[in-house]
Amino acid sequence: MLFLFGNIIMNINMLPLFPSVLGLDIETDGLDRFSAQITAVGLSDGEDTWVLTEGYERLISLLEDPSVLKVIHNADFDLTVLCFRMKVDHNIEVKPQNIYDTLLVERVLNNGLSISNKLEDALARRLGILVDKSLQESFTGGGLSEDQLSYIENDCKHLIKLRDEQMREVSLCGMEWVVDLENKDVLVTLDKTLTGIGIDLEQFEAIRAQIPAVLDQILSQIKDILGEDFVIEVERTKKGEKYTEEIPVNEIKWNAWQQLKPALHKVGVKVNNTQRGTLEERQDQHPLIPLVLEYKTWFKMLGWHWDEFINPITGRIHPNWNQLGPITARFSCSDPNMQQIPRPDGVRPNFRSLFLPLPGHKLLVADWSQQEPRILAHVSQDEKMIAAANSSDIYSAFGKDVWGEEITKKDPRRQIMKIGVLASFYGVWHVNLASRMGLSEKEAEKLQKKIFNTYRKAKQWGDYQIKGVMQHGYTQSVMGRRIYFEDTSPRMQWRLKKESRNYPIQTTGADMAKLAEVKIYDIIQKKNYDAHFIIGLHDELVLSCHESQAKDCFADMKQAMMEAGSEICPSVQFPVEGVVSDKWEH
DNA sequence: CCTGACTCC
């Protein structure tokens, strides 16, 4: 046996009464959380290490014990595998409690810095421990070699000390609240992952089936306009040699900018890019343009294949939620990305309505109204903007402040405020704002000045942000979550100016969403609701709840979101809107 | 494997 760092004990019966803190790490035969099998679980109190190679259900009481802190590096992986195996192999629903994730904390501490947060690098950096990665072997075989045992020990033995070192820095940075929030939110992320999302497969296939006919119809209209003999010349390179290829009209791929650009050029429309906005501005210049826009829209839908993500065991989609994806600490999502499912627009089929709650459940959908401008009002402490944020309609109030007249909800100037105010404070150039607001460049410039004059203190706040970054090297959320800037050299100043205004707002929004999630999760446990998290969309939360409890749970959910808002930004109210429905709408 | 374009907030 190896006694490098203490005893490795194979017999679970020798595990004493659980200490108050344990490092935990699992080894699997694969990296896909929903098909991986567990080959070993390591537990360590920092001295001795226990290794299990079977009977993992004996860990359930430990995982669920709120008095034992489980320290895990990337808890999402370990907990998802453990919980999913328990559910599938033993039909037991495990609800882990009291988790500390050293990876999340490492990310919080190094946010914005190009530092590796991998366990081996964190151990080397914080504890001076060099782990011999040559010990890493595949865990697909039967028994465990001594090298493998030593490897498992390495991965869990130092977790407690690593946490101690991390917490020292956390306390120096005043980020206890943020770290606590992230560690609590691990359980919400786990809930989202394990619950997954249902999809109406029949309906999805029905929608897909109608797309080719729509595309064919558009293509024939294009051919009618351009004529059978229309040809484009496309520059190509083959083995370093340039040559021109002729593509006839019925072989042109209209979704490819490399072909669309020369085609537009040939009919006399010159564009720098083939983006939707660019083409929309020139709709009238040639009848080809609206057809191409329609073609792009429908062709894009062919690439959406969410059905391929359905888990064969659960029949549901289990996306990958990244709790610290963006630098601003929002969630990101992949495989598939549930945060980019198109909103219904009356033109495309309603893709959101394909996604379903659990059987017998309703979807609870709620979001904060105008979250970001309200946060801006709070962080800038601009009295006028705070008053607007606390009025019944923030954009009408903006209009009244700027133009000195009552603005109704139907007044077109309300829409201008909706587009213009936040964008202006984030640093959008008036020229780029003009078309979006439906104004000339001069009008936009005048309006922007008027906005800045109306909310002087907010403007000052924006102008001051870059100075703070230059002084401290970081910006932060209201709750003290930091975003570091490594490069503050002169060539970065322009970028810094924009980021230093945007980041504090966005990252405060992320704090708010995570706080609300944790509050709602606690209520669900306390009131024993049959409810689960499904989706987090930055300022929108989606839950699945049994229909018998949906109304009550929804009321609690909205209340928790409102409270989270005013706890973080006390000078502003945060109204929440939403619906209880069979479909994902709102 | 990168870029442009498109989807979301």
Added chain:
DNA sequence: CATGGGAGTCAGG
């Protein structure tokens, strides 16, 4: 000097 920020996915080349 260039001219809001943050993501992921797809097709083309």
